Amino acid sequence: MNVGFIGAGNMGGAIAMAVRKSVPHAKIYVAEHNADKAQRLIDTVGAVACDVQNIAEICDFVFLGVKPQTIRTLLEEISNISSRKEDAVYISMAAGVTLETLCGYLGASPVIRIMPNTPVAVGEGMTLYACSCGVSPAQEKDFLSLMAQSGKVDSLDEALIDAGCAVAGCGPAFAFLFAEALAKGGIACGLTEEKAISYAAQMLYGSAKLLMESEKNARQLREAVCSPGGSTIRGVQSLEEHGFGEITANAVQKSFERTKELG
Ligand SMILES: NC(=O)c1ccc[n+]([C@@H]2O[C@H](COP(=O)([O-])OP(=O)(O)OC[C@H]3O[C@@H](n4cnc5c(N)ncnc54)[C@H](OP(=O)(O)O)[C@@H]3O)[C@@H](O)[C@H]2O)c1
Structure with missing residues (x-):
């Protein structure tokens, strides 16, 4: 299988790493403006x-x-290449750019619109996808094989991809910001930076795993950590007093609005 990457920056590079692990015998080709990024890949x-x-x-x-x-x-540029492979599947990860726009340029070529995130690079990504009507079941199956080692991959109605992008695509930046802030608090309490960031990272990783594997929902799991009069509830109250939940929900909506503008 020949797999091409046009643009191999943060996201394209992360997916290329996942594809290499998923299909070790695939031949991977890269076209990238930036020589350093291309060489790294x-x-x-x-x-x-x-x-x-x-x-x-x-x-x-x-x-x-x-x-x-x-x-x-x-x-x-691609649409003007008369010698291009007719049945090649084009996979766009561009935020906000719809299948209608993509197919408008690529004609009869099968097109898949995806919304990945950077944890794809370590096999723990969340990728949403929607197919154009030109994608055959066999091509969709091959696409899923290419993404097998990328983490979770979920088919989603295209109308919801921008909403998914705001949570899963942009979300790693929110999570990293939270990790930085947790570490900053830990350092203020006396931890070294190295220990503070490593405790924050493992805590986020473990909490995410617990949320995915537990039968309890996020609110129930949160409440289970908050004993009355304890130390956790004091911190949670401080977050709530400062509007943490509302600020975070608002951040998702801002990212959603910007994704729509980008399309
Ligand atoms: N980063 C994320 O977390 C994330 C998440 C979900 C989706 N996405 C989507 O993924 C896409 C890429 O984002 P990114 O963050 O990976 O961007 P990026 O790091 O800037 O990578 C894009 C790369 O493509 C190169 N490039 C542009 N046009 C090219 C062409 N015609 N031929 C060869 N190389 C070309 C760019 O080089 P020059 O800059 O020199 O032109 C750049 O190095 C975007 O559409 C974004 O919406 C990103």
């Missing part, structure tokens, strides 16, 4: 440097890892 996943035209001619699956602001230029 070539060294990490054993990819071959290529250009857009070659990728369009030889690849069965083509991941488009460029920014929403530049994807139309790239789509225009």
Whole structure:
């Protein structure tokens, strides 16, 4: 299987790493403006440097890892390549850019719109996807095989992908910000930076696992940690007094609105 990546920055690079683990025998081709990023990926996943035209001619699956602001230029370029492989599946990760827009440039080519996140790089990603009507069941199955080692992959009605993006795609930045803030508090209480960030990271990881595996919901799990008069409830009260829940929900809505603008 030939798999191409056009744009191999943070997200494209993370998916390329997952694809390498999922399908070790796949040939991976990379077209990337930035020579350092391209070389890093070539060294990490054993990819071959290529250009857009070659990728369009030889690849069965083509991941488009460029920014929403530049994807139309790239789509225009691809649509003008008369020798491009007819049945290649194009996979766009561009936030907000709809299947209608993508198919408008790519014609009859099968197209999958995905919304991944950077934890894909360590096999713990959350990727949402929607297929154009040109994607056959066999192609969808192959796409899922490529993503097998990326973490969770969920088919979602395209109308909801931007909402999913605001939680799962943008969410890692919110989680890292929270980790930084937890560590800052720990340092203020006397921990070293190294220990504070490592405790925060393991705590977030374990809490996420517990939330996914427990029969209890997030509120019930939170309440189970908060004994009356204890230390946790004091911290939770402080977060609530400062509007933590509302601020976080508002951040998701802001990201959602921006995703819509990017399309
Ligand atoms: N980062 C995330 O957490 C995340 C999550 C979900 C979805 N996404 C989506 O993933 C896409 C990529 O985001 P990113 O954060 O990975 O961006 P990024 O780090 O800036 O990577 C994009 C790379 O593509 C290169 N590029 C642009 N046009 C190209 C072309 N025609 N040929 C070859 N290389 C080209 C860019 O080089 P130049 O800058 O030199 O042009 C850049 O190095 C975006 O559409 C974004 O919406 C990102």
